[in-house]
Amino acid sequence: MGSVFEVCPPPLLFAGRSTFDVLYRLDRLPEEDTKVYARQFCVASGGPALNAAITHSLLGGKALLLSAVGSGPWAAQVAAEIARHSIQLLDLAAGTEYETPLTTVLASAEKASRTIVNPPLSTVTLPVLAASWQQAVPRSWGSVPPVVLSDGFHLSEVLPLLAACRNAGAMLCLDGGSWKPGAAELAPMLTAAICGERFSVPGVPETPDAVIEWFAAQGVPHIAITGGARPILGWDRGRRFEIEVERVAVVDTLGAGDVLHGAFCHYFSQNQEFESSLRRAAALATLACTSIGAQAWAKQTGRQVSGASSAGS
Secondary structure: OOOOOOOOOOOEEEEEOOEEEEEEEEOOOOOOOOOOOOOEEEEEEEOHHHHHHHHHHHOOOOEEEEEOOOEOOOHHHHHHHHHHOOOEEEEOOOOOOOEOOEEEEEEEOOOOEEEEEOOOOOOOOOOOOOOOHHHHOOHHHOOOOOEEEEOOOOHHHHHHHHHHHHHOOOEEEEEEOOOOOOHHHHHHHOOEEEEEOOOOOOOOOOOHHHHHHHHHHOOOOEEEEEEOOEEEEEEEOOEEEEEOOOOOOOOOOOOHHHHHHHHHHHHHHHHOOHHHHHHHHHHHHHHHOOOOOOOOHHHHOOOOOOOOOOOOO
16 A cells, blocks of 8 residues: 655745844824823734745744744743744844843734834844854754845844855845845855835936836846835836735734745745735735734634734733
8 A cells, every 4th residue: 555755845944033023003193291001011022034944844844943033031932932933943042141032012003103213223143144044054954955045134143144145046035124234245155035015226227117126136036015004116137017905904014924925935936926926925914914913814824823922812
């Protein structure tokens, strides 16, 4: 009698920022020198790369994370969340005085917006990873992942390794929230660049078309610009398209872009089809806006991780 073996897909790599987020949902942003009570409150691990890795994990994928967690009051909570989702971590800040950033998020119900207050930038020097997959990462990580996402953070530490991954055949994707040092060196390596509408390139007009044209000139085959509730503008090897964003009752937009990027990498790794992967990811990101917390969508789809704390609890 024959046997059927399930082939597990290879893990994907997410490189960038991890934080610990404190989120207050308010009726409206408070005026200066006042006191207010929040409508809702939650604490959760955050950061673009970590949220994307968690999204991929909740969708059933295996995730590797290159990020700085380090020490400090919030590091244990973030490390526990990473472990809860069975994400393998290479901590860029291990053995240093770097502390996990604590971010404060004010979500306005009136404006369906969020305002983020970050701590001062860390001055701790982190080590630069080797420009070799075998030398830079644990042996247990196996071979180079088929898809690698960078959110632009810690580029000076990970750019040599990202280049090695690209040279080995990995599809390299950018979560472009804002321009960061090293982005110009990263751009020619990219397979896909998915950027927010506030992403701007120094010396280039601050318009979506100009950003798309700049990435296209760098040889990037797949480009998209997101605009909140406005249609996503896509460019697929010269073909332009738009993706309408479903109108929903927005509760919290924090992390919705991270969900989109994590879901995109998950789907793109399966079919290498840019537009269809982006459409599916956009639908999930829209769902993520209807509840508080970047992971709350998982409860609505029955993908809650056993033992994981619920966002908004």
